[in-house]
Amino acid sequence: MTENRRSPVTLEAVAARAGVSRATASRVLNGSTRVSDDARDSVRAAADELGYVPNRAARSLVTRQSDALAFVVAESEDVFFADPFFAPVLRGAHDAAAERGRPLLFVIVANDEDRARLEQYAAGGHVDGVMFVSVHAHDTLPRRVHDLGVPVVLAGRPPRGRPALPYVSSDNVGGGEAAARVLLERGCTEVATITGPDDMTVTTDRLEGFRRGVAAGGLDLPADRIVSGYFSMDGGRAAMAQLLEA
Template identity: 55%
Template sequence: MTADTSSAPTLESVAARAGVSRATAGRVLAGSPRVSEAARAAVLAAAAELSYVTNRAARSLVTRRSDSLAFVVSESEERVFADPFFPAVLRGAHKVMADHRLQLVFVVLSTEAEHDQFFRFAAGGHVDGAMFVSLHGDDPLPSRLRKVGIPVVLSGRPFRSDDDVPYVDADNLGGARTATRALLEAGCRRLATITGPLDMPAAQDRLEGFTQELRAAGQRPAASRTATGDFSTEGGFRAMKTLLRQRVHPDGVFVANDQMALGALRALHDAGLEVPRDVKVVGFDDSTLATVAYPPLTTVRQPMEQLGREMARVLTAIVAGDAVEPSVVLPTELVRRDTC
């Protein structure tokens, strides 16, 4: 038995019910400001009474918009689905988009071919703007999109200091200083750090914060106590193994994200070292991993959902033609548990 669609409401029936022209009804339902408040109220009431749903394809012909925004992560699928950071930021962005009745296009890009494919998709009018998370180095894709008129917002400051693309970031430098200070105040004197990939501004800023706090305490950062990771659990494990090969092992470690901190804790356990008695550890993120770590991880909380919300807020404002601030930096705070 097929559904009867003969009585499905149309734009003409909405216009007739509201007592306005078809063109006026179309402008109201497309969100145009060029209508009177009385006409707007009448059309919206008529659409609600008739259960009329706007044809998105037809609306896009009027507005030249897709009503879709892209959430783009430049990482491997393995990393995206293993790290709680990404779904937390995505959740925050989705909440704002849902409030604006916008569609979210979730994209994972890990190869040059995928970057080119997304550029063609976006430039073809399928999205009105893009949020970029976890960019590496001076990725040209955001600039390419802006050159063809597609608004872009970054998670984290741009790789180049002269890039004027809007961004939303956490206070990575200040959070790293707080983590390092906590280790110093806990009595650590042989501090080490496990960094993230240094082609990412967040990792650079967390390393800089660690270095600045050590210098403020009168200590000279030692190159032998800096190991580079890749923000993965295995990367943290390998980096901690490298630090433990030094003649004297560190008594405190600042790890640039929680996922690497879990790997570092495993390496310390394998080496027969007890946390926090022998080595104290502080992570960064305050993801769900911090509470299930053993021992539960002392870490720096960055507001991941808020980061997503702010990115979506800034991007929707740009798409609407509103003025926005060039950058938003969100505060971080230390969350004390059992590793420091």
């Protein structure tokens, strides 16, 4: 039995229904302000009535934009799926993209081959912007993608001394200070801290703040009281065991 499939509604059909030219209909559906209110209302009403769905491939040939955004995690799959931090960040990025009708591509770059593929993909014009999450100090991929002319934003402050890239971050230095202050206010005199990977600014910033907070309370933070847990459950358990043994 042959399935009857409805042919997609064309831009020409929308224009004819609205009583405007194809060019006017195109301007309305592409968000241009160079049309009258009457024309805009007519075209939008016609598109809704006919069930018009824009052809993104054709539109990208004209605008040279893909409309797609990429959410890139610079970790292995094991780290991504084991760390509860990533899911709410991905959800927030998805919600923001969906509000604007943008598809969001999720990409894990765990090795040099993954980085090369993403760089080639971005160079081919397949994404209009890239958000990088969990970037390590040695990773030059965000800068390379930026240099291709693709807008880039980092989740977290980039390493000091690196060329500036746009980023969104929390006050990790202040957070480290606040954590130390809580311990001191509870009367703790022997304090320690479990940190993340040494090559991430979130680690160095939190440790800097924790040191400040401890010093402000007149206490010392010996080197053997600072142990990396690599931002993982297993790493945290191992680090805690090491501190307890000491």
